[in-house]
Amino acid sequence: xxxxxxxIRIRFLMMLAYRxxxxxxxxxxxxxxxxxYFLWSAIYGDKPSIQHLSIVQMTTYIAVAWxxxxxxxxxxxxxxxxxxxxxxxAIEMIRPYNYLSMKMMQGLGEGIFRIxxxxxxxxxxxxxxxxxxxxSHPATWLYFLVSIILSFVINTQINLLTGIAxxxxxxxxxxxxxxxxxxxxxxxxxxxxxxxPGWAQSIMGYLPFQGISYIPSxxxxxxxxxxxxxxxxxxxxxxxxxxxxxxxxxWATAKRQLIVQGG
Amino acid sequence: MSYFSIFFQYAGQYLKTRLTYRADMAVEIFxxxxxxxxxxxxxxxxxxxxxxxxxxxxxxxxxxxGFFLVPFAIFGAFFNIWDFTDRYIVKGEMDxxxxxxxxxxxxxxxxxxxxxxxxxxxxxxxxxxxAGNNLGLSLHWYDPFIxxxxxxxxxxxxxxxxxxxxxxxxxxxSRTDIMPMxxxxxxxxxxxxxxxxxxxxxxxxxxxxxAFVGVYPAAYxxxxxxxxxxxxxxxxxGVIFFAISVFLWNIGVTKYRGAGN
Numbered sequence: 001x002x003x004x005x006x007x008i009r010i011r012f013l014m015m016l017a018y019r020x021x022x023x024x025x026x027x028x029x030x031x032x033x034x035x036x037y038f039l040w041s042a043i044y045g046d047k048p049s050i051q052h053l054s055i056v057q058m059t060t061y062i063a064v065a066w067x068x069x070x071x072x073x074x075x076x077x078x079x080x081x082x083x084x085x086x087x088x089x090a091i092e093m094i095r096p097y098n099y100l101s102m103k104m105m106q107g108l109g110e111g112i113f114r115i116x117x118x119x120x121x122x123x124x125x126x127x128x129x130x131x132x133x134x135x136s137h138p139a140t141w142l143y144f145l146v147s148i149i150l151s152f153v154i155n156t157q158i159n160l161l162t163g164i165a166x167x168x169x170x171x172x173x174x175x176x177x178x179x180x181x182x183x184x185x186x187x188x189x190x191x192x193x194x195x196x197p198g199w200a201q202s203i204m205g206y207l208p209f210q211g212i213s214y215i216p217s218x219x220x221x222x223x224x225x226x227x228x229x230x231x232x233x234x235x236x237x238x239x240x241x242x243x244x245x246x247x248x249x250x251w252a253t254a255k256r257q258l259i260v261q262g263g
Numbered sequence: 264m265s266y267f268s269i270f271f272q273y274a275g276q277y278l279k280t281r282l283t284y285r286a287d288m289a290v291e292i293f294x295x296x297x298x299x300x301x302x303x304x305x306x307x308x309x310x311x312x313x314x315x316x317x318x319x320x321x322x323x324x325x326x327x328x329g330f331f332l333v334p335f336a337i338f339g340a341f342f343n344i345w346d347f348t349d350r351y352i353v354k355g356e357m358d359x360x361x362x363x364x365x366x367x368x369x370x371x372x373x374x375x376x377x378x379x380x381x382x383x384x385x386x387x388x389x390x391x392x393x394a395g396n397n398l399g400l401s402l403h404w405y406d407p408f409i410x411x412x413x414x415x416x417x418x419x420x421x422x423x424x425x426x427x428x429x430x431x432x433x434x435x436x437s438r439t440d441i442m443p444m445x446x447x448x449x450x451x452x453x454x455x456x457x458x459x460x461x462x463x464x465x466x467x468x469x470x471x472x473x474a475f476v477g478v479y480p481a482a483y484x485x486x487x488x489x490x491x492x493x494x495x496x497x498x499x500x501g502v503i504f505f506a507i508s509v510f511l512w513n514i515g516v517t518k519y520r521g522a523g524n
Contacts, residue, residue: 025440027444042316042458045313050313173291174290178297
């Protein structure tokens, strides 16, 4: 366990060394939040609420969805793909740790860094620019915290799957890009799942993506109440467990048919 | 050799290299399509909850987005200069460019072209025809020509802004994230500018004129007469911004000192 904590620490320190790169990131996210804020204001017009969300809740939803993205988002799929292509993965496999857990820990180190130096200051900044409301219920904050941790796990698991797919596809830049677009749409980052037509919602109910952005954001804006919150969290927890299976299967298959070119 | 024949030589070589890896190219085009579809889905889903957006109907919004895709695709195919500072200034690649007998900017355009982006033109046209058909728009015989001029104007606006930003690299090679930031600001041009507040509208019209890539020129085809004046100055704005950027580029090249080794 100690070595994994060390991994988190090292990644955190590595990110800290390049922290100035992140100030512009906050600006970019604010620009995106701004674009959607204006769009939604126009969409709402005089309507007090759409799908049980008021305009203030909607603005908060967008802001928190983007800022939470800074936490769960990482490039470990790209890193894994690169290490497979370069053959480094063979060395990684003989090291005394579990490669996939190690990758996840690195992602966590990155996430902890970003939540402290990106999401929190970013949230304060957008709070002053846009009409956003923070809830005063401590329970909501607690649920939200649990929820974004689960969303990190789900997103990272999907990244691991995409990364491992390189073993079979050799070049999967396209898959990584497509995955990113699919997640932005189906996770509810761009628009809440409840806005989609019924048939689309029921399909998405069977997919893990809404656990990444929609559920934590709805909890934060209190769009989910009471049992809705618990259902959301259970849905996320279930996916964390379910996604564990294909990762293990793919990883076991991949190890058996590993081809290292050069090295 | 004329610039034209050099261009076609490069384009021919490019196609040969890309067609060697057909599967990779297919996946790339597919993920581009997916990316374009996401924005379309956003518009379609949103209009499930409202019938008008600041006076714009669903099909009009879709049409504007379709128009936006065309100049954006042309820009994306030829102006891949978002990593200019890293690739050419910091690594000293600009030395090689300057030994070539054609204009340095043109040489970079040739080397960095990504012709598969042009697929966006097809998507854009398809979306426009679909939306235009729903709106019952009719075409005059001169409309295709006006379309070409307005598209060229929009692409030049994009090119002008990004070439200007790339030129900054000649003065300062420190790492900035201004390029990705500008890509995100550019997305504001996909929607009608009257949904933004006055300041943003002013910026999008006169300072970073992304509105001339989407809503203004599209307004001509939508018959929105209140925007005609903006629609018709699109080529002018494009030429002005591109001329300024080439001017800055030319000054910048004289300041280039090489990375030295």
